[in-house]
Amino acid sequence: MGLLAAPDAGLRNWGERLGADLPRLLEQFRELFHQEECECAGDLPVCLHREFLSDNVLRVLREAHQRAQEHQRGELTPLDLLISLFTTPQSIVAECFERIGVTAAKLTELAVMAEQFANSER
Numbered sequence: 001m002g003l004l005a006a007p008d009a010g011l012r013n014w015g016e017r018l019g020a021d022l023p024r025l026l027e028q029f030r031e032l033f034h035q036e037e038c039e040c041a042g043d044l045p046v047c048l049h050r051e052f053l054s055d056n057v058l059r060v061l062r063e064a065h066q067r068a069q070e071h072q073r074g075e076l077t078p079l080d081l082l083i084s085l086f087t088t089p090q091s092i093v094a095e096c097f098e099r100i101g102v103t104a105a106k107l108t109e110l111a112v113m114a115e116q117f118a119n120s121e122r
Helices: 009-018 022-032 055-070 078-087 092-099 104-121
Strands: none
Touching (some): 055 078, 092 104
């Protein structure tokens, strides 16, 4: 949900390609996962520890890190995370989209296109 809450240019491009209203999509995920509005700390960095991350989150982070390395990047991008969310086996995020008729393959294809667009803009 954080990717939708603070989308970068690549995520916004993916949303446009999907034909999605990102704020509405965020609201739908909040409703689906019963997340209430929170008092956010703004731009303060979050210090994450292993004990706070599920095995699924760690798997997605590892896959996103591997993807970034394969593309010769030293840092993860939001699109690395997004693509990993769609390509990770048994992804609940991909499953949510599948339920409304959008396949993980299509989501990934649109994210890769957005990534290519973002790279061409640099």
